[in-house]
Amino acid sequence: MPKLNCQETQKLLEAFHDNELDGVTSLSMQEHLDECPDCRRQWRWLCEVEASLQRLTESVPSPNEDLRRRVLQPTSGQSIPVLALFRTHRRLSGVVSLALLFALGAIVLLRERIGADVMLFVRDSVKMTQDAASLELRTSNTKEAEQWLKQHIGFAPLVPNPSGFKLVGARSCHINNEPVGVLLYERNGQRLSWYVSRASMTALHGFDDATPEGIRLGTCEGWHVAAWDAGDVSYLLVTDLTKGALLAVANEVANGTSQLLKQ
Amino acid sequence: MAGKENDARAEAILACFEALYRTAFRLSGNKAQAQDLVQETYLRAWRSLSRLHGLSGVQPWMFRILRTVFIDQLRRESRRPKLVTDIEKLLTAPEELSPPEVSDVKDRRKLDEVFDQEIISAMTELPDEERLALLFQVVGGLSYREISEALECPIGSVMSRIHRAKRWLRRRLAAYARNYGLMRTTPREEEQRDAEA
Numbered sequence: 070m071p072k073l074n075c076q077e078t079q080k081l082l083e084a085f086h087d088n089e090l091d092g093v094t095s096l097s098m099q100e101h102l103d104e105c106p107d108c109r110r111q112w113r114w115l116c117e118v119e120a121s122l123q124r125l126t127e128s129v130p131s132p133n134e135d136l137r138r139r140v141l142q143p144t145s146g147q148s149i150p151v152l153a154l155f156r157t158h159r160r161l162s163g164v165v166s167l168a169l170l171f172a173l174g175a176i177v178l179l180r181e182r183i184g185a186d187v188m189l190f191v192r193d194s195v196k197m198t199q200d201a202a203s204l205e206l207r208t209s210n211t212k213e214a215e216q217w218l219k220q221h222i223g224f225a226p227l228v229p230n231p232s233g234f235k236l237v238g239a240r241s242c243h244i245n246n247e248p249v250g251v252l253l254y255e256r257n258g259q260r261l262s263w264y265v266s267r268a269s270m271t272a273l274h275g276f277d278d279a280t281p282e283g284i285r286l287g288t289c290e291g292w293h294v295a296a297w298d299a300g301d302v303s304y305l306l307v308t309d310l311t312k313g314a315l316l317a318v319a320n321e322v323a324n325g326t327s328q329l330l331k332q
Numbered sequence: 333m334a335g336k337e338n339d340a341r342a343e344a345i346l347a348c349f350e351a352l353y354r355t356a357f358r359l360s361g362n363k364a365q366a367q368d369l370v371q372e373t374y375l376r377a378w379r380s381l382s383r384l385h386g387l388s389g390v391q392p393w394m395f396r397i398l399r400t401v402f403i404d405q406l407r408r409e410s411r412r413p414k415l416v417t418d419i420e421k422l423l424t425a426p427e428e429l430s431p432p433e434v435s436d437v438k439d440r441r442k443l444d445e446v447f448d449q450e451i452i453s454a455m456t457e458l459p460d461e462e463r464l465a466l467l468f469q470v471v472g473g474l475s476y477r478e479i480s481e482a483l484e485c486p487i488g489s490v491m492s493r494i495h496r497a498k499r500w501l502r503r504r505l506a507a508y509a510r511n512y513g514l515m516r517t518t519p520r521e522e523e524q525r526d527a528e529a
């Protein structure tokens with residue numbers, strides 16, 4: 070059995086704790102720890118920290134009861150995962166089914182209405198993106214644009230700075246009586262409009278299903294559109310970039326990674 | 333058939349609830365934000381359910397969404413304005429936390445409670461990607477492979493992130509170890525030893 074020195078032992082402590090060493094090395098480790106008080110202290114310290122990390126799962130307070138109920142409610146009209154509820158409340162399943170049918174009908178009608186409004190809005194957006202003359206503020210300064218948006222839509226969104234794009238200006242409009250802030254960007258003659266509002270702009274008919282990040286892509290009048298929600302704010306991008314390039318920009322803007330790294 | 337598949341996927345998604353909530357709580361540090369994170373995670377998961385293929389990858393998929401929601405939340409609140417990815421800066425000179433004022437160190441439970449709080453506090457200083465990897469493992473119960481899928485990075489990166497995070501925590505809290513006779517060396521000495529190794 071090979072003898073281990075202190076350096077070798079301390080390097081292997083984590084693997085030893087996780088039972089990742091082969092039998093021979095484990096025995097060598099054990100032998101060294103039995104003989105060396107300094108390494109034994111390091112070992113006990115590592116075990117203390119590991120034990121504390123394991124306890125992190127124990128002291129978590131229970132979530133509110135209604136959280137389970139809330140996460141059971143899907144928002145799209147796909148499959149409704151009520152199996153878990155039905156199993157525990159079989160007697161109520163008939164009543165619940167009827168109520169859900171009515172609710173679904175109402176939601177579908179509402180979505181149709183909202184969807185139609187959003188599509189009209191997107192068509193207008195494409196026209197506006199083509200026409201830079203509609204801008205109410207001409208600026209390349211993001212801080213100035215942020216201030217302007219705050220005055221016109223009632224809140225201050227984090228203005229994105231997508232890679233390679235230059236800010237041209239800002240304007241505002243409305244959807245479903247809610248104010249919408251719009252920023253226009255340009256890159257090598259290509260245009261990108263960024264829309265932000267508290268009104269949802271993601272109910273888009275004929276658009277792709279959402280990506281895992283919640284972004285929906287589609288095409289309108291030959292232009293590409295991406296939409297997503299984040300909390301109570303909704304975002305829309307309209308551009309003449311390719312769909313792939315738009316998705317990359319949308320991911321960048323949605324994650325805000327580049328901006329956060331710059332700060 | 334498609335309905336059955338969707339039901340199976342929905343059940344698999346719901347089975348992640350406890351692990352997601354625990355992880356969200358440790359990420360955000362409070363119950364209200366953890367609930368918001370979990371609710372938003374499920375909201376996005378239901379929207380994208382049809383894009384989920386097979387049941388084996390459900391848990392990493394849900395944790396990937398949780399990570400996205402968490403980063404979105406950080407960005408919105410701008411509580412932590414930078415997404416630090418370079419832990420080496422922190423590792424070069426970790427400032428030690430002072431040991432707690434515990435009058436009776438033989439009171440093991442009390443000591444554990446105080447120490448656990450310090451670990452939780454120290455974890456908030458870890459770079460986001462290291463913290464996510466560590467919490468996905470110790471709180472979420474994910475394997476290295478599942479974490480690599482959730483964080484969309486190679487398994488080797490996951491292993492090194494977790495290793496660096498734990499090493500950093502041990503150094504950050506080294507004063508505790510010395511105070512209670514669990515370690516004699518200083519972090520500087522340990523650093524030198526690592527460099528020699």
